[in-house]
Amino acid sequence: MTDSAERVIVVSGGSRGIGRAICTALSAPGRMVHFNYNRNLDAARTTAAAIEAAGGQARFEEVDVASESAVADYLNAILKASGRIDVLVNNAGITRDGLLVRMKEADWDAVLDVNLKGTFNCMKVAAKAMMKQRYGRIINISSVVGVSGNPGQANYVASKAGIIGLTKAVARELASRNITVNAVAPGYIDTDMTGDLNDSAKAAIIAEIPLGRIGKPEEIAGVVAFLASPAADYITGQTIHVSGGMYM
Numbered sequence: 265m266t267d268s269a270e271r272v273i274v275v276s277g278g279s280r281g282i283g284r285a286i287c288t289a290l291s292a293p294g295r296m297v298h299f300n301y302n303r304n305l306d307a308a309r310t311t312a313a314a315i316e317a318a319g320g321q322a323r324f325e326e327v328d329v330a331s332e333s334a335v336a337d338y339l340n341a342i343l344k345a346s347g348r349i350d351v352l353v354n355n356a357g358i359t360r361d362g363l364l365v366r367m368k369e370a371d372w373d374a375v376l377d378v379n380l381k382g383t384f385n386c387m388k389v390a391a392k393a394m395m396k397q398r399y400g401r402i403i404n405i406s407s408v409v410g411v412s413g414n415p416g417q418a419n420y421v422a423s424k425a426g427i428i429g430l431t432k433a434v435a436r437e438l439a440s441r442n443i444t445v446n447a448v449a450p451g452y453i454d455t456d457m458t459g460d461l462n463d464s465a466k467a468a469i470i471a472e473i474p475l476g477r478i479g480k481p482e483e484i485a486g487v488v489a490f491l492a493s494p495a496a497d498y499i500t501g502q503t504i505h506v507s508g509g510m511y512m
Contacts, residue, residue, distance in 0.1 A: 269293040270295065270296075271294070271295045271296070271350040271351060272295075272296050272298070272342065272346045272347075272348050272349050272350050272351075273290050273295060273296065273297045273298065273349075273350065273351040273352075273353070273492075274298045274299070274339065274342065274349055274351070274353070274386070274390065275290070275297065275298070275299040275300075275352075275353040275355055275385075276299070276327075276355055276356035276382065276386055277299075277301070277302070277328050277329075277351070277355040277356030277357060277500055278297075278301060278311055278324070278355065279299065279301035279302075279304055279307040279308040279310075279311050279324070279325060280300025280304065280307045280310075280455070280456060281453070281455035281456055281457060281481050282405065282450065282453060282481045282484050282485065283299065283311070283354060283355045283356075284307075284310070284311045284314060284481070284487035285480075285481035285482045285484065285487050286317065286345075286355060286484070286485045286489075287299050287311050287314065287315050287322075287377050288311075288314045288315060288318050288351055288485065289313045289482070289485035289486060289488065289489040290320070290351065290353070290485075290488070290489055290492060291314075291316075291318035291319060291320030291322075292318065292319050292320055293319040293320070295319075295320045295321070296316070296320065296321045296322065296323065296346060297315045297320045297322055297323070298322075298324070299322075299323075299324050299343055300324065300325050300326065300327035300329065300356070301313060301324060301325075301326055301327075302327075302328070302356070302439075303326070305326075308324045308326075311324065311506065312324055317358045318363055319469065323342075325338060325473065325478065327416065327463050329356045329378060329381075329382030329383075329385060329386060330374075330377035330378050330381055330382050331385070332342050332385050332386070334467070335382070335383075335385040335386055335389060336389055339386065339389040339390060339393075340389065340396050343393050345499045348393060348397050349390045349393050349394065349400070350394075350399065350400065350401065351400070351401045351402075351403070351435075351492045352386060352387065352390040352400070352401070352402045352403070353393075353402075353403045353404075353405070353488055353492075354382070354383040354384050354386050354402070354403070354404045354405060354427075355405045356378060356383075356417075356468045357378060357379045357405065357420075357423075358375055358379065359375065359417065359420050360372075360374055360375050360419060361416050361418075361420070362416060363415070363416055363418075364418045364432045367418060367419065371419060372418075372419045373424050375419040375420055376419060376422065376423050376426075376478035378423075379420070379423035379424065379426075379427070380422075380423040380426040380427060380430070383404055383427055383430060384414050384430065387402060387404075387430075387445075390402065391434070391443065392394070394438070394441065394443045395438065395441045395443070398441050398442050399441075399442050399443065400436070400441075400442070400443035401443070401444055401491065401496075402438075402443065402444070402445040402446070402493045403445075403446055403447070403448060403488050403491050403492060404427050404445070404446070404447045404448075405423075405427075405447070405448055405450065405484075405488075406424045406425075406427045406428050406447045406448065406449040406503060407420070407424040407449055407450060407451075408449050408450065408451040408452075408505060408507040408510050409421050409424060410423075410424030410425040410427065410428055410449060410470060411428070411449065411471070411503075411505075411511055412426070412428075412510070412511055424449075427447060428447055428449070428503050431445050431446065431447040431501065432501050436501065437486070437499030439500055439501075440508075444491070444497070444499060444500035444501060444506065445495070445501065446491050446496075446500060446501065446502050446503070447502070447503040447504070448484060448487050448488055448491070448503070448504050448506060449503050449504065449505045449506065449507065449511070450479065450484045450506050450507065451473065451479055451505070451506065451507025451508055451510045451511070452469050452473065452479065452507070453479045453480065453481055453483075453484060454478050454479065454480055454481065454507075455481060455502050458478065466478070472481065472510060473507070473508040473509060473510055474508060474509030474510070475509055476508075477508065479506065479507070479508055483506055484506055487504055487506050491504070
């Protein structure tokens with residue numbers, strides 16, 4: 265499949281921040297971009313408008329990616345309507361920060377269910393379709409803290425480290441069917457998650473970044489678009505860090 269061919273693209277967590285930038289970067293004439301969101305309908309509509317402005321067609325739906333049945337219903341409906349899924353980007357993620365000794369079991373479960381199990385749920389359904397069509401590109405969004413660790417985020421770090429391991433395992437399973445599976449590990453990016461930090465906290469973060477600034481969502485989206493393109497056809501099982509040098 266060439267880069268200009270019609271493609272069916274699915275992005276989880278596509279309504280804001282990095283997800284919106286990914287949806288926009290993957291949009292082009294002839295491309296159908298499906299994305300799901302959680303609760304914020306206005307944000308989803310803004311993403312849909314950005315997709316259409318870039319020439320793509322947008323479809324969106326509220327889906328709980330932590331629910332196996334909800335994900336199966338959502339992706340199978342896309343497959344029934346379009347006949348295929350060419351690119352899957354697993355971006356949906358949440359945080360419930362706290363020190364390990366104070367962390368509630370519910371906060372541990374919520375983060376692992378959305379971030380790691382949600383990625384598993386989406387991959388499982390999409391992979392079956394990709395195996396039949398003998399083509400697919402799966403890109404999972406991890407995090408720099410999945411390899412570096414971060415105090416106060418044991419649940420989030422565990423989920424993002426798990427995504428890297430899951431990526432490697434599934435890349436080996438699917439390679440013979442011309443399906444690549446890669447991960448992108450963002451550093452600190454200018455999104456709602458980092459927008460709540462005060463100036464002193466941001467300054468402390470920037471001091472740890474060799475490039476001296478917080479990243480932009482579009483800089484993550486550009487790497488995702490590359491991994492979904494024919495230029496990356498010989499790349500699989502890799503984690504690409506986009507963190508301004510925080511992890512080397």
